[in-house]
């Protein structure tokens with residue numbers, strides 16, 4: 001069974017800006033897919049729909065067979081349920097979005113601590129829960145190579161280090177699907193490698209991921225599949241080597257040759 005099933009997602013802003021025109025795809029457990037496409041093609045809007053930051057006008061989103069969103073069924077759109085549904089997804093933005101007033105460790109722990117406070121036995125198990133959350137956060141930060149930097153604040157870290165904290169933070173709640181929106185495009189070129197290495201290692205550990213990226217070589221080598229979007233539709237999708245090296249659609253070819261020229 002697919003981890004994620006996206007069916008017929010459409011989104012129009014301000015009544016006449018049609019951004020997504022019927023997006024269908026699915027993801028198997030452990031699969032990573034790269035989404036490529038020119039600026040304005042709807043990639044960020046699609047990720048925002050999946051993470052319940054934007055409400056689609058049409059379509060369905062299923063995770064592990066459960067319908068999390070159905071545009072035709074208001075019962076799936078209750079505000080009170082959205083936070084729980086969001087937990088299926090982790091999201092890493094282009095600009096890290098860390099909390100400046102918290103250390104790296106606190107940034108990674110924060111969401112888990114808020115969630116723990118909602119547990120009925122929180123007051124009796126407070127210490128034990130806090131300890132578990134801290135150990136989990138420390139392990140995640142070590143895994144992304146920041147074991148020595150855990151107690152520093154975001155302004156004391158490089159862009160690449162901040163982005164690795166953001167990845168650890170997104171992993172802390174053990175999402176089913178980890179989404180990246182151009183995770184390296186705000187970084188200086190010499191810092192992109194350290195972030196891409198972390199994502200590559202997650203792919204090797206079979207984390208299920210959706211990676212919006214402009215790094216074509218990375219998409220080809222790391223993602224199992226590539227989806228090419230243009231004008232709010234999926235023009236082409238397939239095995240990553242196939243799509244990047246031998247695209248079948250003229251629009252994909254044009255997009256890739258524009259990239260190759262730059």
Ligand SMILES: Nc1ncnc2c1ncn2[C@@H]1O[C@H](COP(=O)(O)OP(=O)(O)OP(=O)(O)O)[C@@H](O)[C@H]1O
Nearest residue numbers: 013014017019037038039040041042043044045046
């Ligand atoms: N909240 C909004 N209100 C109105 N229009 C929006 C909104 N969000 C996005 N759009 C429009 O939707 C279109 C697609 O935007 P989106 O950010 O999804 O593109 P993208 O593929 O992520 O582009 P980029 O590669 O530049 O990040 C753009 O024309 C944008 O102006």
Ligand SMILES: [Mg+2]
Nearest residue numbers: 043044045181
């Ligand atoms: Mg975008």
